[in-house]
Amino acid sequence: MAKRERWASRIGVILAMAGNAIGLGNFLRFPVQAAQNGGGAFMIPYFVALLIFGIPLAWCEWAMGRLGGTNRHGSSPGVLGMLWKHPAAKYLGALGICLPLGVLIYYLYVESWTLSYSFFSVLWDFMGKTTMADMKSFLTDYQGVETKAGVTVMAYVFFLLTVGANYWIMSGGIAKGIERLARIGMPALLLLAVVLVARVFTLAPPDPAHPENSVVNGLGFVWNPDLASLRSAKVWLAAAGQVFFTLSVGFGSIQCYASYMRRRDDIVVTGLSSSVLNEFVEVILGASIAIPAAYVFFGHAGTVEIAKSGSFNLGFVAMPAIFQQMPGGAVFGLFWFFLLFIAGLTSSVALAQPAIAFLQDELGWSHKRSLRSVWIFLVLAGHVPILGLAAGALDEMDFWAGTIGLALFALIESIVFIWIFGAQRAWDEIHIGAEERIPRVFFYILKYVTPVALLAILIAWGWQQGADVISMKGVDPAQRAWRWAARALLLGMIATTCWLIRRAWSRKQEAGP
Amino acid sequence: MTPAGWILMIACWAVIVYWTFWCFRRVLVSKRHWTNPEDDITQLRHGEFGDDPKE
Numbered sequence: 001m002a003k004r005e006r007w008a009s010r011i012g013v014i015l016a017m018a019g020n021a022i023g024l025g026n027f028l029r030f031p032v033q034a035a036q037n038g039g040g041a042f043m044i045p046y047f048v049a050l051l052i053f054g055i056p057l058a059w060c061e062w063a064m065g066r067l068g069g070t071n072r073h074g075s076s077p078g079v080l081g082m083l084w085k086h087p088a089a090k091y092l093g094a095l096g097i098c099l100p101l102g103v104l105i106y107y108l109y110v111e112s113w114t115l116s117y118s119f120f121s122v123l124w125d126f127m128g129k130t131t132m133a134d135m136k137s138f139l140t141d142y143q144g145v146e147t148k149a150g151v152t153v154m155a156y157v158f159f160l161l162t163v164g165a166n167y168w169i170m171s172g173g174i175a176k177g178i179e180r181l182a183r184i185g186m187p188a189l190l191l192l193a194v195v196l197v198a199r200v201f202t203l204a205p206p207d208p209a210h211p212e213n214s215v216v217n218g219l220g221f222v223w224n225p226d227l228a229s230l231r232s233a234k235v236w237l238a239a240a241g242q243v244f245f246t247l248s249v250g251f252g253s254i255q256c257y258a259s260y261m262r263r264r265d266d267i268v269v270t271g272l273s274s275s276v277l278n279e280f281v282e283v284i285l286g287a288s289i290a291i292p293a294a295y296v297f298f299g300h301a302g303t304v305e306i307a308k309s310g311s312f313n314l315g316f317v318a319m320p321a322i323f324q325q326m327p328g329g330a331v332f333g334l335f336w337f338f339l340l341f342i343a344g345l346t347s348s349v350a351l352a353q354p355a356i357a358f359l360q361d362e363l364g365w366s367h368k369r370s371l372r373s374v375w376i377f378l379v380l381a382g383h384v385p386i387l388g389l390a391a392g393a394l395d396e397m398d399f400w401a402g403t404i405g406l407a408l409f410a411l412i413e414s415i416v417f418i419w420i421f422g423a424q425r426a427w428d429e430i431h432i433g434a435e436e437r438i439p440r441v442f443f444y445i446l447k448y449v450t451p452v453a454l455l456a457i458l459i460a461w462g463w464q465q466g467a468d469v470i471s472m473k474g475v476d477p478a479q480r481a482w483r484w485a486a487r488a489l490l491l492g493m494i495a496t497t498c499w500l501i502r503r504a505w506s507r508k509q510e511a512g513p
Numbered sequence: 514m515t516p517a518g519w520i521l522m523i524a525c526w527a528v529i530v531y532w533t534f535w536c537f538r539r540v541l542v543s544k545r546h547w548t549n550p551e552d553d554i555t556q557l558r559h560g561e562f563g564d565d566p567k568e
Contacts, residue, residue, distance in 0.1 A: 010540065010543075011540065014540065039518070040517065040518050040521035040522065040525075041521075043521060043525050047525075216514050217514060219514055219518070219522065220514030220515060220518045223514065223518040223519075223521055223522040224514060224515045224517065224518035225515075225517050225518065225521055266543075269536060269539050269540060269543075270540070272536055273536035273537060273539075273540055276529070276532045276533050276536050277533060277536075279529050279532070279533075280529055280530070280533045283525055283526070283529055284526055284529060284530070435539065435543060436539070
């Protein structure tokens with residue numbers, strides 16, 4: 001039996017895991033979520049969710065992955081099948097492959113916008129487009145959503161370039177591909193983010209008639225607490241959703257990365273380090289760039305509109321307009337979009353790895369064959385969010401794979417690991433090789449609070465919105481075909497993965513012990 | 514920014530900065546850096562990482 005790949009170093013695995021977690025959401029989604037959900041008061045449910053879902057579930061995923069790796073299982077079907085000796089367990093693990101892959105299908109397209117906008121910043125293609133309306137029109141022209149084809153040649157070429165860059169990195173494998181990217185990319189990302197924060201913090205109000213449009217008030221826009229918002233369930237759900245999204249729990253990618261560790265490698269301090277690095281980037285750096293800069297140039301009313309219009313508008317419409325009004329804007333524009341590109345790249349390779357690990361570990365395919373198969377699928381499936389962008393196919397995939405799917409798979413992981421495998425065994429498993437003991441209170445949080453809270457979120461969603469969302473109530477009938485295509489793609493992926501799981505286990509049974 | 518905003522921001526930043534430095538200090542002073550002695554990856558080129566499982 002050939003030797004399985006391993007991470008080369010501890011700092012490499014921390015940076016790779018942090019790279020997995022740090023993505024576009026840290027810089028675009030978090031500040032918008034905070035501003036829309038009570039400002040500084042949002043941080044209270046955010047920290048609660050971090051302590052009762054985020055970090056405990058991340059430790060569980062690290063432990064499950066490391067345990068799976070010792071038996072050559074790098075993906076969820078094998079890991080869940082090990083933890084729960086029931087024929088259904090491995091099929092539940094199909095979600096741990098399809099969710100990250102489902103997100104990756106559209107994520108690669110969004111990542112390609114960051115690459116193209118990096119080039120546009122250098123070439124100063126935005127020149128003269130200083131209003132939000134101009135930049136919005138620039139973005140839709142670039143995407144080609146109003147053209148007959150539904151995409152422009154330029155957007156398609158950048159999509160293929162992004163796909164190619166990801167392929168090249170993944171072809172290096174774990175240590176020479178993903179770990180090397182993290183070792184170079186993460187320090188570069190931190191450096192670019194610090195430079196951008198320093199630039200934003202030194203911005204003076206551009207209009208002397210409006211001295212209130214200052215960076216300090218921009219920070220206030222994010223941090224001033226609206227304590228009344230804490231009474232809203234929506235704010236608590238938004239905080240839980242942000243924590244899931246930002247730490248990448250419930251995706252299966254942490255499990256997969258952890259499977260390349262050795263049995264006695266510490267996961268308590270290592271796991272905490274990567275989660276905390278993600279929080280540093282999100283709460284301190286992420287919240288200090290886009291919204292405060294928007295406040296300086298567009299004032300309070302303009303920033304309210306930007307925050308309401310969502311993350312993509314903040315990143316790809318408001319920010320380019322701001323850079324044109326800023327001294328040295330071309331350079332800082334390049335820094336901003338390249339920062340987003342690195343953040344996207346370190347996440348997208350993590351989203352692809354569970355599928356590759358599944359094909360290698362369970363079907364016995366070579367790395368090259370697994371990689372090629374996954375990439376051919378990604379390019380073909382990528383046409384659904386690309387061509388159906390205007391009809392909301394990307395949003396549909398994001399909702400099912402990147403929101404509801406995460407909570408569902410996190411609940412499955414939590415029940416299988418804590419309740420079926422056994423709470424004490426799970427606790428002991430987490431502590432193998434640990435350099436620190438986790439406070440015992442987390443044992444009870446993991447056993448009772450995390451699964452109950454996850455179940456409550458899913459039931460509350462099903463009760464309040466489930467029927468409307470499933471039946472597409474209020475969705476323009478013209479958009480429904482593409483949205484159904486997105487759903488069919490995700491369901492087809494799950495069905496195909498279940499078939500491959502069946503094939504892999506039959507093959508193993510035929511081969512014997 | 515209101516005083517409550519300042520307090521929340523500084524408190525959150527302080528907790529996260531302290532937490533980050535604690536973790537990284539813990540990792541960097543640890544003697545367990547896991548550089549795998551069995552795999553001298555410095556000798557590998559991009560794309561080389563040992564044998565694949567047999568198909």
